[in-house]
Amino acid sequence: MDVSGITDPTGLFNANGLVVVITGGGSGLGHAFAATLVRNGAAKVFLLGRRLQVLEQVAKDLNAKVVIPIQCDVADASSVSAAVKTISSQTKYIDVLVNNAGVNGPKHTKLQQAETVEEIAQMMLSEQDLWPQTYAINTTAVVTVAASFLPLLNEGNLRRGWPDGKRTQQKREKVPEGFDENDERTSQIITVASISGFNREVTAGLAYTASKAGAVLLAKSMANFLAPFGIRSNVIAPGRFPSEMTAGGETIFPINKIPHGTQGRFENMAACILSLVGKGGSYYNGDIRVIDGGRLSVMPATY
Secondary structure, three states: OOOOOOOOHHHHOOOOOOEEEEEOOOOHHHHHHHHHHHHOOOOEEEEEEOOHHHHHHHHHHHOOOOEEEEEOOOOOHHHHHHHHHHHHOOOOOOOEEEEOOOOOOOOOOOHHHOOOHHHHHHHHHOOHHHHHHHHHHHHHHHHHHHHHHHHHHHHHHHHOOOOOOOOOOOOOOOOOOOOOOOOOOOOEEEEEOOHHHOEOOOOOOHHHHHHHHHHHHHHHHHHHHOHHHOOEEEEEEEOOOOOOOOOOOOOEOOOOOOOOOEOOOHHHHHHHHHHHHOHHHOOOOOOEEEEOOOHHHHOOEOO
16 A cells, blocks of 8 residues: 555645535534534535524624525425525535434433333324424425535536546546546535434434434435445434424433443534545445444444
8 A cells, every 4th residue: 555645634634625515514513513614614504494593693703704694494495496496596516415403303302211011102103293294394395305416516526627427336437637636536425314213212302213214324325325426424413412302301321331431522523524525535335434422333223
């Protein structure tokens, strides 16, 4: 192996010049992703979410020239299509799509504490009306949003000199001026799932668990069927991080819950997203990035 390449982290892990779309960008992890990318050189970050005022405040706080807020309901295909149209009027391509929008859904968090099967049955049958929305946002939207942005992701590849259409070999005939020939990044979809998709102990809810497991499988499938078109698909599966979903909950944990002892920090997630979008992340495709402080290691899990 030739070891003469760059190892300076500022060259390997930055977002210089990237155009990124983030769903659920107004708070929690979406806000963290946006802040990280803006501070590390992203050219444009389009923030999608249902609460326009929240998005506008994030844009103002980070950099209103770089961050563009767009109201969008990812569970509504027409709303997603409208967002794509708005973004297409401002850029001819995108480099990264972050499928981050998500909801908790029905709360089945005390199943393990039930003393009778009647209690369990009652919990399992509770809040049935919230299941469809949970799947619509956490699972179906992964496909809807990804499909809607594929043309712009493809344009991102063409801009870097990658061939158009389906191919059997990933090769550039010529690297466009302004691009490093050693920068082999292709366009990428990052799906934000959850360790709940692997955890057999129900910590968030049955619908949430199932919907996030579905999101993981969909992202894996996209890595397969998008491979001939040069579009990558990776997953971030977070454990406990500060967000609206976890607000008011515990922040300190015993080893048998989270070996690290605390919930994750902004810096942890910042490092994770930069490792995927930076030049050093070009070889990641179909990867599941578990970032949970060791939580799955001490809980019954399938991962």
